[in-house]
Amino acid sequence: MTRSDNIVLALSPIDEDLKLAFTVDCVIFGYDNDDLKVLTIECNMDPFMGMISLLGDFITQDEDADSAAKRILKYCTGNEDIFLEEVKSFSKPDRHPFGRVITIAFYSLVPISLTKLTDSADKHLKWVSVDEITEMAFDHKEILDNCLYQLRKSLREKPIGFELLPKKFSLKQLQTLYEVVLGIELDKRNFRRKLRSLNILIDLEERQQEVSHRPAKLYKFDEHSFEKKSSDGLKFEI
Amino acid sequence: MTRSDNIVLALSPIDEDLKLAFTVDCVIFGYDNDDLKVLTIECNMDPFMGMISLLGDFITQDEDADSAAKRILKYCTGNEDIFLEEVKSFSKPDRHPFGRVITIAFYSLVPISLTKLTDSADKHLKWVSVDEITEMAFDHKEILDNCLYQLRKSLREKPIGFELLPKKFSLKQLQTLYEVVLGIELDKRNFRRKLRSLNILIDLEERQQEVSHRPAKLYKFDEHSFEKKSSDGLKFEI
DNA sequence: TCAAAAGTGTTCAGGATACACCCATGG
DNA sequence: CCATGGGTGTATCCTGAACACTTTTGA
Structure with missing residues (x-):
C-alpha cells in the first residue's frame, strides 16, 4: 500500500x-x-x-x-x-x-x-x-x-470510551475523556458512583507512578462482564 | 419507471x-x-x-x-x-x-x-x-x-410513531402502535401522562365516529411545537 | 341495562443531581 | 508542611412503575 x-x-x-x-x-x-x-x-x-x-x-x-x-x-x-x-x-x-x-x-x-x-x-x-x-x-x-x-x-x-484510553486508566482520566468529547462538565462523585453501579470496571490494585501528588488507582474495562450484562439488558447511559 | x-x-x-x-x-x-x-x-x-x-x-x-x-x-x-x-x-x-x-x-x-x-x-x-x-x-x-x-x-x-398513523389518531391507537412495533406492553395511564408532559400533541376537540362504545378523542402531532422543544433539548424517550 | 372501550390519580422506589471536606503523596 | 489532585457520603428531587375504578357511548 x-x-x-x-x-x-x-x-x-x-x-x-x-x-x-x-x-x-x-x-x-x-x-x-x-x-x-x-x-x-x-x-x-x-x-x-x-x-x-x-x-x-x-x-x-x-x-x-x-x-x-x-x-x-x-x-x-x-x-x-x-x-x-x-x-x-x-x-x-x-x-x-x-x-x-x-x-x-x-x-x-x-x-x-x-x-x-x-x-x-x-x-x-x-x-x-x-x-x-x-x-x-x-x-x-x-x-x-x-x-x-x-x-x-x-x-x-455504549461503553466505548475505553477504546480511546490506555488499557489501564484512572477514573479521573475516564471522566475527563467524557467531558472533553461531550463538551460538558460532570460531577466527580456522581460519575464515580455511576461507574461503580455499572460494575464494568476491574480494580487493578495498582496506582499511578511518578506523579507529584496522591497517585490514582488504575482500572481496566471488564469487557467480559459487560457483554454478559449487556445481553441481560444493561442500560448504559452517561 | x-x-x-x-x-x-x-x-x-x-x-x-x-x-x-x-x-x-x-x-x-x-x-x-x-x-x-x-x-x-x-x-x-x-x-x-x-x-x-x-x-x-x-x-x-x-x-x-x-x-x-x-x-x-x-x-x-x-x-x-x-x-x-x-x-x-x-x-x-x-x-x-x-x-x-x-x-x-x-x-x-x-x-x-x-x-x-x-x-x-x-x-x-x-x-x-x-x-x-x-x-x-x-x-x-x-x-x-x-x-x-x-x-x-x-x-x-424520536417522535416518529406519528408517521405510521393517520393525521388524526386516538391515544389508544398511538399506544397500540408502540406496543406492536416494540413488542412490549405499556401502562395506559403512564403512557398518557408521558405524552401529556411532552406537550407535542394537539387536541383536535373531535371524537371517533361510528364506534359502538365511548368514542375516543382525536389528536394530531404538533410538529411545530416539537421542533421548538427539540432544539431546546427535549429528551423524547418512551 | 349491558357490553366495550375511554379516561383518570396516587403511591412508591430508584436514579439523577447538587454539594464540601479529608486523604495521600512528592517536593 | 504545603501544594496538588485523589477520593468519599448525604439529602433532595424527579421520573418511572405499579395499580383499579368511573364514564360514555351504541346496541
Whole structure:
C-alpha cells in the first residue's frame, strides 16, 4: 500500500465510462493529552491541494466496506482489532472532482499513546485536534461532523470510551475523556458512583507512578462482564 | 419507471468489466389494523424466483442515495414527503448474483390506510406482515432485520410513531402502535401522562365516529411545537 | 341495562443531581 | 508542611412503575 491509496490519487478503480467508484472513509479518532484528535493526510489534488483529508480507499472486488475500513486501520496502525462503527454514506453526485465517487463513512477509536503509526504511513499522517479543524478536502469536514455527532451519541449509549484510553486508566482520566468529547462538565462523585453501579470496571490494585501528588488507582474495562450484562439488558447511559 | 426498476431485472447500470453497481433498498414500513407491514415485490430472478424482495433501484448519475430512495417512494406511493432514514450499507462481495452490487438501506414509514399505491406499482407490490417474513430474496431479510432494529431504536428516541398513523389518531391507537412495533406492553395511564408532559400533541376537540362504545378523542402531532422543544433539548424517550 | 372501550390519580422506589471536606503523596 | 489532585457520603428531587375504578357511548 502506498500513498496512492489516498483515494485522491488512485484512479484505476474508477470506471471511465460511468465514472463510478466506491470507497470508504475513516474518521480515526485518537485521544491524547486530554484532547480529541483525528488522523489526517495531506491532500495533493486540486482544488484541495494542501488541505487535510480523511483516510480513505477504494473498496476492492473481494472485500466489503467493513473490511476495507479495517484494511485502512491496519495500514495506518498495524492493528486490525480496533473499534469501528459505520455512520452513513455520502453520495452527492458532485462530491468528488474525479467523477462519481460514493463513500461509506466509518469512525474508529484508538488511544494515540498506544498507537504507533506504521513506517509506511507515518510520514504522511498527522493527528489534528478536532477543535482546530475548520475545513477539509472534499466533503470530509461534513463527514467528520457526522462521525463526531455519532461518536458523542454512542459514547452516551455504549461503553466505548475505553477504546480511546490506555488499557489501564484512572477514573479521573475516564471522566475527563467524557467531558472533553461531550463538551460538558460532570460531577466527580456522581460519575464515580455511576461507574461503580455499572460494575464494568476491574480494580487493578495498582496506582499511578511518578506523579507529584496522591497517585490514582488504575482500572481496566471488564469487557467480559459487560457483554454478559449487556445481553441481560444493561442500560448504559452517561 | 417500470417493473424492471426492481434491481433484479435492470442490468444496464452494472459495469460489465468491474461488475460494479450501486443501489438503494427501501424497507417501507406500513401500519394498518394494528399490524406492522413491509412493502414487498416478488422476485423473478434465479435463484430467488418467487421470493419477496425489498423495493430497490440503482442510483442514477445525477442523484444521491437519498434522492434515489425518495424516487422509489414516489414511484410506489406518488408521494415524496415521507419519513426516511438511512440505516447502513450492505456490501458483501457475493451478496448479489449479478456481480458487485453495493446497496444503501433506508427505511421509511407510511400509514397504509392513507397510502394509495400508484397504478403502475400497485399490481406488483404487496404489504406483508413483518412477523410473517422468514426469508427474502438476496440478503433482504438481513436488511429488513437491521432496519427493524433501527426503527425500534428511533421509535424510542424520536417522535416518529406519528408517521405510521393517520393525521388524526386516538391515544389508544398511538399506544397500540408502540406496543406492536416494540413488542412490549405499556401502562395506559403512564403512557398518557408521558405524552401529556411532552406537550407535542394537539387536541383536535373531535371524537371517533361510528364506534359502538365511548368514542375516543382525536389528536394530531404538533410538529411545530416539537421542533421548538427539540432544539431546546427535549429528551423524547418512551 | 349491558357490553366495550375511554379516561383518570396516587403511591412508591430508584436514579439523577447538587454539594464540601479529608486523604495521600512528592517536593 | 504545603501544594496538588485523589477520593468519599448525604439529602433532595424527579421520573418511572405499579395499580383499579368511573364514564360514555351504541346496541
